[in-house]
Amino acid sequence: MHEDNHFEDLPTGGDLDLEARQALRRVDGLTTELADVTDAEYRQLRLERVVLVGVWTEGTVVDAENSLSELAALAETAGSEVLDGMLQRRSKPDAGTYIGSGKVEELKDVVEALGADTVICDGELSPGQLRTLEKEVNVKVVDRTALILDIFAQHAKSREGKAQVELAQLQYLLPRLRGWGDAMSRQAGGRAGGASGGVGLRGPGETKLETDRRRINTRIAKLRKDLSRMKTSRDTKRSDRTRHEVPAVVIAGYTNAGKSSLLNRLTGAGILVQDALFATLDTTTRRTQTSDGREYTLSDTVGFVRHLPHQLVEAFRSTLEEVADADLVLHVIDGDHPDPASQVAAVREVFSEVDAQNVPELLIVNKVDAVSAETLLRLHSDWPDAAFVSAATGEGIDKLQERIEQALPRPQVTLTVSLPYDRGDLESRVRTHGEVVSVEHTGEGTVMTAAVGPALASELEPYTTTS
Known part of the structure; x- marks a missing residue:
């Protein structure tokens, strides 16, 4: 932030979040995990010392190496130490x-x-691949999807965020129960137990697999019901903003592109900023104003990533719908990334999955303070209409605010009204949500000529005048 900014000396919510997150560290050697890791209840991710494995099926070797580098960043974000990485060229896994x-x-x-104690694969493994590979290398095997889900579980703070992550984890877990060993096929009790059964030992006759599957399905149904109620609450708030004709702007983009930093720079929100993937999972919304006094909301959203697990897209659909319902999307690009074009493609792919591909989009190339002059020239060539900024230093922020103001929807109805002095509430709303052309104070009230939205125009209709 600028030195003269009054937010500078105050501890922000983001500072406190970061301090709390860094205060929690895994302690090696402390565990009560059962030796039988095939039991679903005790199958915990153990991510201390890992080896990465990727299969290069298409594109260039640079693309494959970038993907493995991103996997390494994900692994480090989850709290692990990356020891080595291996790439194999194959037509398909x-x-x-x-x-x-x-x-x-x-x-x-x-x-x-x-x-190493863990192998992380740069792809989504089938239950059979997971079981076989784990048996062969004799250490825990984790795929890219499970790794991302683990990071989401660590970073979720709000009740809704935690519910969304748990739903995604259970949806991922359900088809993989059978892949986790013979222990899942043992009987829970009943006559099927043979001689070991008998009085006091008979049960429902379910295998452990069936019991776990039933419990997971029950939990999934409850989470979906809870998330549905939370969505109703968010829809109510959104409709309230719509009724008052407050334009909605959403900041979206690849993970770690600097979205939260940009929101802080534009609004002084003070939310968590961390150089890590998926530091932000919970949507943060702030109200701010244009230079001419029009109000609009600015929301920070969860970051995207290549091959974002479909379970997460489904679980976070209600949150991602904020993008589809926005009046403008600020698509933030990491200018310092070796392959920003692929990140843009990955983000737009998620946009299409949540029906947000037709929302007006303003590209913002961030971190221009960290790139070379040659790279900056290439970025200008690739995206000539983009805004180039540095959320860290404030470079280009003023021009960005002007671009946002120009892109925001403007009031559609121009009228002249004579408002009694006891209707100061209407005058305030005209000034906040409309564009005032002229104001005159008379003996009867305030005469205003302004452009406003249709909903506010209908409320002002009894006070319209032709003079």
């Missing part, structure tokens, strides 16, 4: 082990040599 039997042996040697 191996159906049995993801990387093929020869590469599995090589991976096993690397894991043993480095003392």
Whole structure:
């Protein structure tokens, strides 16, 4: 923030969030996890020392390396130490082990040599691939989807955010129960238990797999019901803003592109800013004004990523609908990233999934203070209509605010009204939500000529005048 900004010396909500998050650290050697890791209840992610594995099926080697670098950043965000990374060129992932039997042996040697306890695959593994690969390398195997879900679980703060993450985790877990070993097929009790059954030991006759699946389905149904109620509450707030004709602007973009920093810079919101992936999961909305006094809301949203798990898109659909219902989307791009074009494509893919592809979009290339002159020239060539800013230094922010004001929807109805002095509430709303052309104070009241939205125009109709 600028030195003269009065937010500078005060601890913000973001500072406190960051302090709390950094105060929590995993402690090695403290665990009560059962030895039988096939039990779903005790299958916890253990992400201390990891080896990354990727399959390069299309694109250039630079694309494949960028994807593995992003996986490394995700792993570090989850609290792990990345020891090594391996890439394999294949036409498609191996159906049995993801990387093929020869590469599995090589991976096993690397894991043993480095003392790794986890392998993370840069893709979504089927239950069979997960089971086979884990059996072969003899350490925990995690795929990209499970890793992202783990990060979301660590960072969710609000009740709605936690419910959305849990729903996504359970949807991911459900089809993979069978892939986690023979323990899932044991009987829970009943006559099927044979000689071990008997009086006092008979149960419902379900296998552990069936019991867990039933419990998960019950929990999923409850979470969906809870999220539906929360969505109703958000819709009510949104309709209230619409009724008062307050334009909505949403900041969206790839994770760690600087969306929260930009919101802080534009509004002084004081929300958490961290150089980590998915630091923001809960939507933050602030009211602000244009230079001519028009109010609008500015919302920070969850960041996107390549191959965002479909479970997360589905679980966060109600939150992502904020983008679809916006009057303007500020699409923030990380100018310092080695491949920003692929990030833009990934974000727009999510836009299409939530029916937001037709919302007016303003591209914003952020972090221009960190890029070279040559890179900046290329970015200007790629996106000539974009706004170029640095949320960290404030460079380009004034021009960005002008671009936002120009892109906001303007009031459509121009009228002249004579408002009695006891209707100061209407005069205030005209000044806040409309564009005032002229004001004159007379003996009967305030005569105003202004452009306003249709809803406010209908309320002002009894006071309209032709003079």
